[in-house]
Amino acid sequence: MANRALLVGVNKYRMAGADLQGCVNDVTNIRDVLLKYSGFSVREIRVLVDARATKAAIMKRLAWLVKGAAAGDRMVFHFSGHGSQIRDRDGDELKDHMDEIICPHDMDWDGTYIVDDDLKKMFSGVPKGATLDVLLDSCHSGSGTREGRAMAMLSPEESIKPRFLAPPVDIRMREEEDLSVMKIGRAGNPQTHVLFSGCRDNQTSADAYIKGTYNGAFTYYFCKHLRDAQGELTRAELLKRLRASLRFEGYDQVPQLECPTAARRKRFTV
Numbered sequence: 001m002a003n004r005a006l007l008v009g010v011n012k013y014r015m016a017g018a019d020l021q022g023c024v025n026d027v028t029n030i031r032d033v034l035l036k037y038s039g040f041s042v043r044e045i046r047v048l049v050d051a052r053a054t055k056a057a058i059m060k061r062l063a064w065l066v067k068g069a070a071a072g073d074r075m076v077f078h079f080s081g082h083g084s085q086i087r088d089r090d091g092d093e094l095k096d097h098m099d100e101i102i103c104p105h106d107m108d109w110d111g112t113y114i115v116d117d118d119l120k121k122m123f124s125g126v127p128k129g130a131t132l133d134v135l136l137d138s139c140h141s142g143s144g145t146r147e148g149r150a151m152a153m154l155s156p157e158e159s160i161k162p163r164f165l166a167p168p169v170d171i172r173m174r175e176e177e178d179l180s181v182m183k184i185g186r187a188g189n190p191q192t193h194v195l196f197s198g199c200r201d202n203q204t205s206a207d208a209y210i211k212g213t214y215n216g217a218f219t220y221y222f223c224k225h226l227r228d229a230q231g232e233l234t235r236a237e238l239l240k241r242l243r244a245s246l247r248f249e250g251y252d253q254v255p256q257l258e259c260p261t262a263a264r265r266k267r268f269t270v
Helices: 023-037 055-066 116-123 169-178 217-228 235-248
Strands: 003-009 045-049 074-080 083-087 098-102 131-137 160-162 194-197 206-210 213-216 256-258
Touching: 003 023, 003 055, 023 045, 023 074, 023 131, 023 213, 023 217, 045 055, 055 074, 055 116, 098 116, 116 131, 131 217, 194 235, 206 217, 213 217, 217 235, 235 256
Parallel strands: 003 045, 003 074, 074 131, 131 194
Antiparallel strands: 083 098, 160 206, 194 256, 206 213
16 A cells, blocks of 8 residues: 655745745645644655746646555645636536636646646546545635635734636636637546545635634644544545534635545545
8 A cells, every 4th residue: 555645835926916825834734634644654745835836846746646556545635825717628617617727836827727627637547446635725626716704804914815816808808709619518527536625616715814824724624623533534524524614713615525425434535
């Protein structure tokens, strides 16, 4: 049995005005949980943050994550950073006709982003009996970004920033043009992995100031509940507690869990 984890956090973006504050803390938080409660070792976890988290580097490490995967292996991919949406080009998004994307450090609107279809293709070869948990703490990650509490609830030193990059005007206009020529296809769902997402695919996820530090609200409470239970939570119970905490704290985002029914009854990474 092999363990492999890839943890990506992007606070610093090449794109002006896009920086976040809680993503690197998210990476250290998830790493700590994997080491203490999931039986991962330091050598089994690879980390990319800020300027090292380019599209090329992320795709290269994703290939490492799933290469040679066999029954009994455990894999984790965690991404914390901006997300967005672009017009679906291959007709597999029947509901909203939008593809969800995650945004690397070198994000631009000319193709330097990672589409949900890229992740689906990368993970499609994971064999039966292997476990792959995907955690996306980014906006529009529900089928695969960050907004949150009412500003009136925040003290002056606190802040919340959505982990969402809005497409520029020319991209939005191009999407409107595409509506008239788009072909509708049928989406495939290989069910090769477990997806925890910070919000629904029409929501944003919060980059928030929580108890003295900046974190992703989803990742913070995800790790908190695993620590509180010493890792002994099923994925379904973890989701239930996570949603309750975010709702109690006043966040609008609703975390999602997409996986086969049997996986919901097992613990995270099992």
